[in-house]
Amino acid sequence: MVPSYYWMKAMEDLERQLKRGTLEMILLHMLAEEPRYGYELVSQLDERTGGAFSMKEGTLYPVLYRLEDRGLIEAEWSQPQRGVPRKYYRRTDAGTRHLEELRAQWSAFVDSVERLLASSGPARASDRSD
Amino acid sequence: MNASRHRYLDEVMRRILAGPEERLRLRRDLEAHFAAAAERGESDAEVIARLGSAEQTAAAFMQDVELRYAGFFERLVAFLADLGSAALLAAPAAALCAGAAALYDRQATAVFLVVLVLSGIGVGLMLMLYFPLLEGRYGKTLGKHLMGLHVRKEDGGPIGYGAAFLRRLSLYFEILVLDAIFVPFTAKKQRAFDMVADTVVVREPGRADGAARWIYCLLLLAAPIALAAALAVGITLVRPGS
Numbered sequence: 025m026v027p028s029y030y031w032m033k034a035m036e037d038l039e040r041q042l043k044r045g046t047l048e049m050i051l052l053h054m055l056a057e058e059p060r061y062g063y064e065l066v067s068q069l070d071e072r073t074g075g076a077f078s079m080k081e082g083t084l085y086p087v088l089y090r091l092e093d094r095g096l097i098e099a100e101w102s103q104p105q106r107g108v109p110r111k112y113y114r115r116t117d118a119g120t121r122h123l124e125e126l127r128a129q130w131s132a133f134v135d136s137v138e139r140l141l142a143s144s145g146p147a148r149a150s151d152r153s154d
Numbered sequence: 155m156n157a158s159r160h161r162y163l164d165e166v167m168r169r170i171l172a173g174p175e176e177r178l179r180l181r182r183d184l185e186a187h188f189a190a191a192a193e194r195g196e197s198d199a200e201v202i203a204r205l206g207s208a209e210q211t212a213a214a215f216m217q218d219v220e221l222r223y224a225g226f227f228e229r230l231v232a233f234l235a236d237l238g239s240a241a242l243l244a245a246p247a248a249a250l251c252a253g254a255a256a257l258y259d260r261q262a263t264a265v266f267l268v269v270l271v272l273s274g275i276g277v278g279l280m281l282m283l284y285f286p287l288l289e290g291r292y293g294k295t296l297g298k299h300l301m302g303l304h305v306r307k308e309d310g311g312p313i314g315y316g317a318a319f320l321r322r323l324s325l326y327f328e329i330l331v332l333d334a335i336f337v338p339f340t341a342k343k344q345r346a347f348d349m350v351a352d353t354v355v356v357r358e359p360g361r362a363d364g365a366a367r368w369i370y371c372l373l374l375l376a377a378p379i380a381l382a383a384a385l386a387v388g389i390t391l392v393r394p395g396s
Contacts, residue, residue: 081187082166083214088183
């Protein structure tokens, strides 16, 4: 029997890896709709996933920088008439192409995992009676 | 009330190692984040709870930063400059010590003995504490500053006094030379005691390379030697008979 502490830790690790891997894709998708600023992105992410995609918001900006430095998104500060200045991120054409690739990889990955989980598995040698 | 916001931002900035542009980018984004949240009536405490601790935010940022480890020779030059600068800092106490010793020879009074002992301890402490105090507080000594070097934890975070003392043990036990031989041969260019203390010496991001750094360092090494030589010459000239 595995102590529940290790099991919980393993699940947390898995969750973190999944989030980290999918966050770039999700952000690129959200930035297709319209330019958004950082605070707006995390609020939307929280609302639209019903809180399931909760993350430490301070980790958002490094992900945005990764995307920006690779030319997949671009940023622009805007100073509204009233209110605070905001940095709006928008997706570039390269970002759109990259998202298509990521989506294809994601679909292929999900499909293969689901196929694996749906199958009953190979028959074991001991099951064979002959 | 922006006090906790600024404390948070300062702490994040203290924990990251990046060029001025990248630092400013993160700082301005986090400031805008706080401001946008405040517009919706959120307190700084609520925002910080969702951002994660300053340590977590900085660690997430540092994951994408590639540390550039400093090589043997630039660290050697920084060390020589530090010997010079520690000697200059210890010079007043050393002069006091020498003066007290000379006077104690002629008239053995308790005052001169006390001054002699205290100033001697002062010299020793200055030489012992120079490295760990500066590295613990600023992450670098004067020599490292001149050479554009910084001591960090292996994950890129700042070191404290504990790690600064620990990595200096090889100096105290007089095996620094042996310890330094590890630098060219280890993956992260660490001394053995760097490994023990979980520290690395890295080049500051955005550092301009140039020969001027080496010259400043060697001048700093030469300064106390020149000072001592000048004093010796001066004393000889003033007291030719002694």
